[in-house]
Amino acid sequence: xxxxxxxxxxxxxxxxxxxxxxxxxxxxxxxxxxxxxxxxxxxxxxxxxxxxxxxxxxxxxxxxxxxxxxxxxxxxxxxxxxxxxxxxxxxxxxxxxxxxxxxxxxxxxxxxxxxxxxxxxxxxxxxxxxxxxxxxxxxxxxxxxxxxxxxxxxxxxxxxxxxxxxxxxxxxxxxxxxxxxxxxxxxxxxxxxxxxxxxxxxxxxxxxx
Numbered sequence: 001x002x003x004x005x006x007x008x009x010x011x012x013x014x015x016x017x018x019x020x021x022x023x024x025x026x027x028x029x030x031x032x033x034x035x036x037x038x039x040x041x042x043x044x045x046x047x048x049x050x051x052x053x054x055x056x057x058x059x060x061x062x063x064x065x066x067x068x069x070x071x072x073x074x075x076x077x078x079x080x081x082x083x084x085x086x087x088x089x090x091x092x093x094x095x096x097x098x099x100x101x102x103x104x105x106x107x108x109x110x111x112x113x114x115x116x117x118x119x120x121x122x123x124x125x126x127x128x129x130x131x132x133x134x135x136x137x138x139x140x141x142x143x144x145x146x147x148x149x150x151x152x153x154x155x156x157x158x159x160x161x162x163x164x165x166x167x168x169x170x171x172x173x174x175x176x177x178x179x180x181x182x183x184x185x186x187x188x189x190x191x192x193x194x195x196x197x198x199x200x201x202x203x204x205x206x207x208x209x
Contacts, residue, residue: 055068
């Protein structure tokens with residue numbers, strides 16, 4: 001999945017001389033938490049609701065007047081992503097930088113924005129949880145052919161696979177999280193266990209002790 005598939009294109013922006021109280025009012029009216037700052041149509045900064053609250057807080061060492069310009073508190077230079085970047089790269093960058101959004105820039109032009117909420121929505125879509133399905137977790141040896149053997153067995157039972165997510169376990173195995181097109185999970189799990197696969201979840205039909 002690419003950034004262009006999940007980014008928000010309806011941009012709400014401000015200028016560097018926008019007052020702090022006006023920026024906060026705009027966030028409240030539009031129910032948003034991040035505002036790109038543009039100057040001459042170029043991205044020059046980012047302001048968040050947290051930035052505004054901290055800047056004007058009486059607990060701050062040098063609090064700003066609410067009528068001060070956002071250029072005094074905005075984050076710059078700004079970390080950005082590209083519409084053709086994979087979403088996992090954006091998620092990794094946001095996690096490393098501990099930020100809640102990334103502006104999307106193409107050919108020096110701001111074309112969108114993604115937030116942590118957009119990434120969560122993408123995760124739900126990737127897992128297939130938004131459509132009727134059954135869920136299985138299976139442990140596989142991390143070697144060639146195991147995934148093909150598993151999917152072939154599922155196909156033989158005329159069950160469609162809606163999504164597959166994998167991640168490595170500490171003991172060099174891999175864990176598969178599958179969403180399949182049947183609610184008859186017990187019968188499928190029994191078939192997998194009978195063929196030597198280690199079904200981890202659902203717990204009540206697991207064949208791993």
